Amino acid sequence: MRTHYPVVIVGAGPAGLLLSHLLHLQGIESIVLESRSREAVESTIRAGVLEQGTMDILNETGVGERMRREGAVHHGIELAFGGARHRIALTELTGRAITVYAQHEVIKDLIAAREAVQGEILFDVSDVSVHDVDSAQPSVQFVVDGQTRRLTCDFIAGCDGFHGVCREAIPSDVREEYQRVYPFGWFGVLVEAPPSSDELIYAAHERGFALISTRSPMVQRMYFQCDPSERAETWSDERIWHELHTRTESDDGWRLKEGRIFQKNVVAMRSFVATPMQHGRLFLAGDAAHIVPPTGAKGMNLAVADVWRLARALDDFYHRDTEDALKGYSAAALKRIWRAEHFSYWMTRMLHRLDDASPFEQKMQRAELEYVVSSRAASLTLAENYVGLPLA
Ligand code: RFL
Ligand code: PHB
Numbered sequence: 001m002r003t004h005y006p007v008v009i010v011g012a013g014p015a016g017l018l019l020s021h022l023l024h025l026q027g028i029e030s031i032v033l034e035s036r037s038r039e040a041v042e043s044t045i046r047a048g049v050l051e052q053g054t055m056d057i058l059n060e061t062g063v064g065e066r067m068r069r070e071g072a073v074h075h076g077i078e079l080a081f082g083g084a085r086h087r088i089a090l091t092e093l094t095g096r097a098i099t100v101y102a103q104h105e106v107i108k109d110l111i112a113a114r115e116a117v118q119g120e121i122l123f124d125v126s127d128v129s130v131h132d133v134d135s136a137q138p139s140v141q142f143v144v145d146g147q148t149r150r151l152t153c154d155f156i157a158g159c160d161g162f163h164g165v166c167r168e169a170i171p172s173d174v175r176e177e178y179q180r181v182y183p184f185g186w187f188g189v190l191v192e193a194p195p196s197s198d199e200l201i202y203a204a205h206e207r208g209f210a211l212i213s214t215r216s217p218m219v220q221r222m223y224f225q226c227d228p229s230e231r232a233e234t235w236s237d238e239r240i241w242h243e244l245h246t247r248t249e250s251d252d253g254w255r256l257k258e259g260r261i262f263q264k265n266v267v268a269m270r271s272f273v274a275t276p277m278q279h280g281r282l283f284l285a286g287d288a289a290h291i292v293p294p295t296g297a298k299g300m301n302l303a304v305a306d307v308w309r310l311a312r313a314l315d316d317f318y319h320r321d322t323e324d325a326l327k328g329y330s331a332a333a334l335k336r337i338w339r340a341e342h343f344s345y346w347m348t349r350m351l352h353r354l355d356d357a358s359p360f361e362q363k364m365q366r367a368e369l370e371y372v373v374s375s376r377a378a379s380l381t382l383a384e385n386y387v388g389l390p391l392a
Helices: 014-025 038-043 052-060 065-068 090-094 102-114 237-248 298-321 324-352 360-376 376-387
Strands: 004-010 030-032 072-074 077-081 082-088 097-101 121-124 124-132 139-144 147-158 176-192 201-202 210-216 219-225 260-275 280-283
Touching: 004 014, 014 030, 014 147, 014 298, 038 072, 038 176, 052 065, 052 298, 065 102, 077 139, 077 210, 077 360, 082 360, 082 376, 097 210, 102 121, 102 298, 121 201, 147 298, 176 237, 201 324, 210 237, 219 237, 237 260, 260 324, 298 324, 324 360, 324 376
Parallel strands: 004 030, 004 147, 030 121, 077 201, 147 280
Antiparallel strands: 072 097, 077 082, 124 139, 139 147, 176 219, 176 260, 201 210, 210 219
């Protein structure tokens, strides 16, 4: 059994899988270690919105074929408040668009691409620990099929999400963490129904935020703001529809189409950044280093941007004999991350019901919404962040 790889990647989410794919295209071998089963990884329902830059990377690296066929390209989004809907014309304003294509479909496409070239992904591993990241030869120990194994490598990529183990391997005296936990969550449902709208609707209502998104011509994704400790299984379908209808209704008579609800879940909301994203030969990417609230649809896109940068830096190391890009990885990645953190925070504050806000602050929130939908400059600010700022 092989015991050394140039790069060991912990985590088979979008970050880890895309990194292994990009490295393969550059002729750099890697192995991916994942604690969950393949089935679990391929079926976890999460993100849906891909920025233009994410689409471009998937297309240019040969894994965009199904996304082009099954994903839906959207040229605008709608902001609903005060009984009216207002369109933000993303493409008219920026020349760019977004694609709605589920994260677990991206994951399936990446796993298929790795399999096609015998790329190694070990599922169901446990007890992963990383060692000697300060040395020229770090290693990763884990258990698979009841056997303890240890792999040495040149680099470890910590792509193991917010609850992973890699971030903790950066010593606490050099690691800084910035965090905000929001006093609300999102209640998410999957519904068997045709789309109610051609574009995503972000609704701000006195009862709280709601989002109408889509997955396919027959499956719709909807969310509404709730208490973060809410237990999804205790909510009847009737109660869910009541919240969704109330928060999205508009004066023009438009009404959400109902259907069978076949999945319910509640997600908590936080903003989080750990810096630096590198220590010795350990590099963090994606949710392992940062979390955004989902309102800006940035989480998976940031993970993609991180590994795109990391893959290029590793290419420089192996093929151009320079470590400059690796040394600059954390600082360069964090510029984009802080921008996305601000955008996600701003969208969240603007669109959610804020129980801690004074009446004055509530008026400020409405004034901001009115401005965003009426000023070209303000709409453009939202649009250029939503479709994603250029990567380089
Ligand atoms: P992931 O996807 O969490 O993958 C990490 C993987 O690492 C594994 N793992 C371990 N493996 C081995 N050993 C260990 N010790 C391990 N610990 C963990 C895990 O099992 C997992 O498979 O992180 P990654 O790759 O950084 O990707 C991040 C994205 O998944 C995340 O940012 C997005 O889902 C966020 N997000 C959205 N992002 C968007 O760009 N657009 C969206 O529209 C969007 N909507 C969302 C979202 C996230 C949501 N939730 C559920 C928080 C909507 C929601 C509701
Ligand atoms: C989704 O479709 O899951 C989705 C869309 C937009 C967001 C967050 C999630 O801002």
